[in-house]
Each structure stands twice: as C-alpha cells, then as structure tokens.
Amino acid sequence: AKQSGKDRCRFFDASLWDALVERTRLENDLRGAVERDELVLHFQPKLSARTMGLRGVEALARWRHPDLGDIPPDTFVKIAEQAGFGIALDSSILRLAVQRIRAWMDQGVKRRIAVNISAPQFMRPEFVGEVLSLLDAHGVDPELLELEVTERIVMADFAEARRRMDDLQTAGVRISIDDFGTGYSNLSQLSQLSFDMLKIDKSLVDGIGASAKSEAILTAVIQMAHALGHTVVAEGVELAEQHAFLQQLGCDEVQGYLFSHPLPEAELEAWEAQRGRV
Ligand code: C2E
Ligand code: CA
Ligand code: CA
Ligand code: CA
Numbered sequence: 493a494k495q496s497g498k499d500r501c502r503f504f505d506a507s508l509w510d511a512l513v514e515r516t517r518l519e520n521d522l523r524g525a526v527e528r529d530e531l532v533l534h535f536q537p538k539l540s541a542r543t544m545g546l547r548g549v550e551a552l553a554r555w556r557h558p559d560l561g562d563i564p565p566d567t568f569v570k571i572a573e574q575a576g577f578g579i580a581l582d583s584s585i586l587r588l589a590v591q592r593i594r595a596w597m598d599q600g601v602k603r604r605i606a607v608n609i610s611a612p613q614f615m616r617p618e619f620v621g622e623v624l625s626l627l628d629a630h631g632v633d634p635e636l637l638e639l640e641v642t643e644r645i646v647m648a649d650f651a652e653a654r655r656r657m658d659d660l661q662t663a664g665v666r667i668s669i670d671d672f673g674t675g676y677s678n679l680s681q682l683s684q685l686s687f688d689m690l691k692i693d694k695s696l697v698d699g700i701g702a703s704a705k706s707e708a709i710l711t712a713v714i715q716m717a718h719a720l721g722h723t724v725v726a727e728g729v730e731l732a733e734q735h736a737f738l739q740q741l742g743c744d745e746v747q748g749y750l751f752s753h754p755l756p757e758a759e760l761e762a763w764e765a766q767r768g769r770v
Contacts, residue, residue, distance in 0.1 A: 519575045521557060522568055526581045531555050533588050534754035537763070538606070538725060541739045541746045546764065548604035548638065550747065551589045552754045553581075573610065582613040587626065590637065592757070594630045606638035606668060611645040615652055620659040627665075634664035638689070642670045646685065654685055661686050668725065673709070679716045689745075690717045694728025697748075700737045707737070714741045 525531055535549035553565045572581040589605045596603050613619060627634050639660065646653045646669065657667055668689040669682060673696040682690075692713065699706020717724045726738050729748030738746060752763055
C-alpha cells in the first residue's frame with residue numbers, strides 16, 4: 493500500500509487535473525449565479541387531460557454558463573448539493589417563482605406554479621416558515637404555489653416528511669408527489685400522508701402501448717389515487733396515443749412535449765395567446 497502513493501501520482505495526469513479545475517470553476521460560477529439570482533425559470537404547462545385547459549405550470553430551472561452554454565438542471569442541482577449550497581439554490585428558485593406568480597397577478601393572471609424541492613431543503617425545520625413568509629412578503633395566495641417532492645424524499649424520513657406536509661397543507665400550499673412509480677414507495681404507505689397531487693413518472697407513461705404490465709399498473713394507480721382523493725397528473729406525455737389512454741383512465745392532468753416543452757416566460761405567453769385564438 494505504501495508504494496501505491498507513487499503509483500497514484502502517475503495516474504494523476506493532466507486530464508484529471510483539468511477535470512478538477514473545470515469542476516471547481518463550475519462550482520464557483522454556479523455559486524455566483526445562485527447568489528445573484530441569475531438562474532432562469534422555464535415553465536411547462538400542466539393541462540386538464542379532458543378540456544386541455546391550463547391548470548398551472550411547472551418551473552424548471554435553467555442555467556446558461558457564459559462559456560459552456562446550457563447546463564442541464566439535474567447536473568447543476570447535484571453540483572450545488574455536493575458543494576453545500578443546494579439549499580441556497582432551492583431558495584433562489586422558490587423566490588424567483590413567487591416573484592413570477594406576483595408579476596402575473598399584477599397583470600391580472602392567477603396562475604399556479606409548481607416548484608421542485610430537493611430533500612435537504614424540504615427537511616429543514618425552518619422550511620415551512622420561510623415559504624409562508626416569502627408568500628406573505630409578496631402578497632401571494634398560498635394556493636398559487638405547489639411544491640413537488642419526490643416519493644424518494646418522503647420515504648427517507650416518513651415522520652418528518654408527514655409533519656412538513658401537514659403544515660404546508662394547513663397553510664393552503666399544494667403538494668405533489670413527483671416521480672411516482674419509480675419504485676421507492678407504494679400507495680398504501682403514501683395514503684398516510686396528506687397531499688394533493690400524484691405525479692406519475694414518465695417511465696410508466698412510456699409503457700403505454702408498449703407494455704401490458706405498465707398499462708395495468710397505471711390503471712390500478714389512477715383508480716387508487718382517486719379513491720384516496722388525489723388529483724393524478726401524468727408527466728412526459730409525448731404521443732397522442734398516450735394522452736388518449738390516460739384520458740380514458742380518468743387521469744386528471746397531463747404534461748409533456750406533446751403539448752409543450754418548458755418555455756421561457758415570454759414564449760409561454762405567446763403559446764397561450766395562440767391557443768386562445770384557436
Ligand atoms: P422532473 O421534476 O421530473 O421534471 C421533468 C423533466 O422532464 C424536465 O427535465 C422536463 O423538461 C422533462 N420533460 C417534460 N416533458 C417531457 C417529455 O414529454 N419528454 C421528455 N423526454 N422529457 C420531458 P429538466 O428540465 O431537464 O429537469 C430535470 C430534473 O431536474 C427535474 O426532473 C428535477 O428533478 C430537476 N430540476 C429541475 N429544476 C429544478 C429546480 O428548480 N429545483 C430542483 N431541486 N430540481 C430541479
Ligand atoms: Ca417535477
Ligand atoms: Ca417528475
Ligand atoms: Ca422525473
């Protein structure tokens with residue numbers, strides 16, 4: 493083991509060094525962007541599966557690095573978490589979202605925004621208080637905010653997650669369980685929690701027309717979720733065939749490239765205006 497130190501040196505080559513420098517630089521640039529609220533939100537419409545009416549939008553964070561271009565959110569969210577400023581990132585996104593709801597209110601539009609919340613943020617004891625004072629500071633109705641938490645977060649610390657959800661629900665903030673069907677929980681466990689929406693993961697939606705098993709699971713999940721009083725949303729709908737199947741099962745809301753990609757705010761307005769005229 494002694495001599496491996498020397499060996500290791502041989503492997504510590506220029507490309508590894510470059511990768512480390514690159515990574516450190518990315519971290520620093522991201523930290524700066526978060527501190528200056530420079531991340532941008534794109535908005536993906538959530539539509540009524542039946543009427544196609546706009547039910548709200550999901551905020552998806554975007555970061556354009558000055559030299560490296562667009563960095564995908566799952567990448568930069570992970571970088572921020574590992575570098576210890578994931579909570580600052582989530583707080584910045586939440587602030588931007590509430591400011592956007594307010595800006596729309598000022599234009600006479602009441603539109604709900606769903607924000608993705610990471611586990612460390614959701615589990616902080618101060619979280620609920622901070623959300624409520626943010627809403628209060630901007631004069632925003634709590635019902636216009638929806639928080640998406642993954643089933644994985646919930647199962648990691650069930651009792652604590654339940655407390656958080658109860659407090660948020662009491663205040664009127666909407667809660668969605670995101671990425672449902674990716675294998676971390678089942679509905680009977682989730683039935684002990686109070687939440688509004690169950691978001692069915694794209695992986696199950698992809699099975700429509702391709703896997704009898706996925707279709708059977710979808711059918712059962714939608715039925716059970718309804719029996720428990722939840723609204724069901726399907727994400728990642730790309731094909732008309734998937735939409736038709738979901739509609740037939742009574743799925744409440746749909747979201748996906750079939751209807752719209754996540755859009756910058758101006759393009760969302762254009763998208764809506766154009767639909768209004770059809
Ligand atoms: P997610 O919350 O499951 O979001 C759905 C992802 O699927 C988004 O990717 C969205 O652009 C994409 N999508 C929507 N419709 C379709 C479709 O029809 N087909 C396909 N192939 N994809 C579709 P995006 O924007 O790259 O975000 C990826 C993940 O990054 C999100 O997954 C979420 O976990 C995370 N993320 C994004 N924004 C934030 C944020 O503000 N905070 C946190 N904590 N996480 C975020
Ligand atoms: Ca989401
Ligand atoms: Ca999702
Ligand atoms: Ca997902």
